[in-house]
Amino acid sequence: MQLFGQILVNGILLGGLYGLMGLGMGLVWGVLKIVNLAHGALIMLGGYALYFLYTKAGVDPFLGLPLAMLAMFVLGYLLQTLLLNLIVRSAQLNTLLLTFGLDVVFVYLAQLLFTADFRTINPPYAGKNVSLSGVTVPYAQLGAFGVAVLLAALLYLVLDKTRTGRAVRATAQNLVAARLYGVNPKRIYAITFGTGAALAGAAGGLYGIVSQITPYIGVTLTAKSFVIAILGGLDKPLGVIGGGLVLGIAEAMAALYLDPTYTDIISFGLLVLVLVARPAQLLGRA
C-alpha cells in the first residue's frame, strides 16, 4: 500500500510536468491550427536558457524561470512574425514542414553551440526530499508540479479575463468575426506562439532540474506533448494539466504493475483510445 502511494505520488508529480509540456503545444494547436513539431526543440532551448542562467550567472533556477520564459517568448514571437505568419493560412502540410525544419535547425544548432554533453540543472536542493508517512516527496519535483499548475491557472485566467486573452479565443473560434471586431490576427498569432514557446521554455527548465538536457531530448517530448494536448483538450489549460496527470500516473503504474518497457505502449495506447472515443478532440472543437 505504501508502495502504491509512492507510485501515485511519483505519477502525479511527473504528470504535472507533462501537463506543462502539453500546455504550449495545445495552445498553439488550438488557436493557430499548427501542430508544432518544433515544440520539443523549444523545450530543449528553454532548458539550455535556464541552464546557462544558473551555471553562468548564478541565478536560482526557480527565480530564473521567468527570465528563460521571457527569452523564449521573444523567440516565439519573432518566429511567428517573421516565418510562420507567412504560411499560417496555407495547407496544414506546409506548417508541418516548416516546424519540422525548425526542429532540425534548432537541434543541430544546439549541438554546434552547446555540444552533445549532458547538462543538469543541479541546485543544492535538487535532490532533497521530505518523507510523509512513508512516502518520499522530492522538493524539486514538487516545485516543478507547483509551477506547472500555477502557469496553467494563469493561462486560464489570461484567456478568460483579459482583453488579449479573449481576442485569442475569439480568433480561434471565428476568425472573420474576430476581425470584424478589430482583432489583428497576425499580432494575436504572434502572442499565442510566443506564449506557447514561453510555456515550452518553462517546461524545459523544469525538465533540466529533475532530469537532464541534451540537444536531443526534444523528439520524444514533442510526441509526449502531442498525446497530452489531445488527452486534455486543445484550448483548455486545466484540461491539459489533467491530461498530463493521466499520462504520468498511467506510466508510473504501468512501469510497476505491468512492465517498465510498456510505458510507450501506454502513452500511445491512450492516444488511440481518445481518438476512437472522441475523434472531435483532434479537430480542436471538443
Place this chain on the structure above:
Amino acid sequence: MGSTKLAVLALALALSGAASGQEKKITLGAAVQLTGRLANTGRYYGDGYQITVDRINQKGGVTVGGTKYQLALRIYDSQSDTNLGVRQYVQLLTQDKVNFLLGPFSSNDALDDSSVAEKYQVPMVQGGGASTQIFSRGYKYVFGTLPPADDYFSSTIKMMGKIDPKPKTVALVAADDSFDVSVANGTRKLLKEAGLELVVDKQFRENNADFSSILSLVKSKGPDVILWAGHEGEALNFIRQAKSLDVNPKLLYSFTVGVPTADFRKALGKDAEYAFGMTPWLPEKELKDDWFGDAEQFAKEYQARFNYPPDYHAASAAADVETFAKAVAAAGTLDPKKVRDEIAKVDFQSLYGHVKFQPNGQISLPQTVIQIQDGKVVPIFAEDFIGKPRYPIPPWSKR
C-alpha cells in the same frame, strides 16, 4: 603562348601523376553517430579513428608487400539512426569502394552494420559493440575489441565475494537494447553461480527518462546492491532520481557506463561520488604501443587535440585501426579475405591492451572495477584489490 599553355598542362599532368603514384591509400570506412542521441559517445569513435590514422601516417604509414601505403578515413554521420547507418555501410562498400570497415558505437548498431560486412565479405573491426549477439551468428568477417557484455559485471561480482561486509541481495535494472540484454543475461548467471539472491529484476525501455517506479520498487525491497545496465543519459537520470526519492542500496551500486566518462561525472557533480563502474581500459604507462608510445601519452595527445579526455571507447577505436595496420602488413596484400585471416591471427600489445581475438571474433579483456572518489576515477579491483573502496556507500541523507 600556346606552347606555354601546353608546358603548364604537361607539368600539371606530370605532377598529378607523381602525386597519385606516391599516394597509395588504404581507405577505412565507418558510419559513426556524430549527431543524434548517441553523439556523446559516438564522438569517441570518430575522434579515436582519426587520431590513430593520423599518427600511423605520420610514422610512415603501413608497408604492404614492400610498398608504402597511407591510411585514409571515410566517415559518415549516421545521426544515431541505425537504418541510415546500414545504408551508409552499403554505400561505403559499393560506391566509395573503401578497403575495410571500422565500426559504429553501440551493440544495436554494430549488430546490424556487421551484417553488411559479412554480406560483402569485407572485414569489419569494430570497437563499439559488446553484445554477444553480434558474435554468436557464425559470422567470419566481424571482429570486436570490446570485451563480452555478458562479463561486464563479473569482476564486480568477484569483488563482492571478497569484500566486507559481504552483500547477499541484488537488484538488477537493465535496458532492453542488445548490449544491456546481453549484460543482464550474463549477470543473472554470474549472480546464481556466486550464490547471490536477485530480489528485483527489471528491464526498462531504452531511452527511458523516468525511473521513479523502478526506484520505488527497489526501495521497498531494500537490496544490498544495485547493478544497473544502460546508456549514459539513463544512468544520469537514475542517479538523480535515486537521490530525490532517497533510494539507497545498503552496500553499493554499480553502472555499466558513465562512471569512466568525464562529462558524466561533470554533469552529476557531487552526486557521482561513490558510484562503482567498470572499464577494460585506463590510461596507464604500462600499456605500451607501437605508434603512441603508451596509453598515457595517447590520452594526453587525445585531450590536447579534441579538448576532452578519452575513455575506453576511444582506446578501443584506436585498437581497431591498429589491428588493420598490423593485419594488412602481415597479409602483404589488400585482399579482404587474406586480411580477414590475418586479423584472426593478430596478437599484439597496444595502448588499449592485448589485442587477440577469440574464435568467435571477440576480444577477451578483464574489466577493472572502478569507483568515483573525489571526482576522480579510482581503480579498485582487478583479480584482487588494487585500490581502497569507499564502502559501504553512505546513504544520500548522510552525504
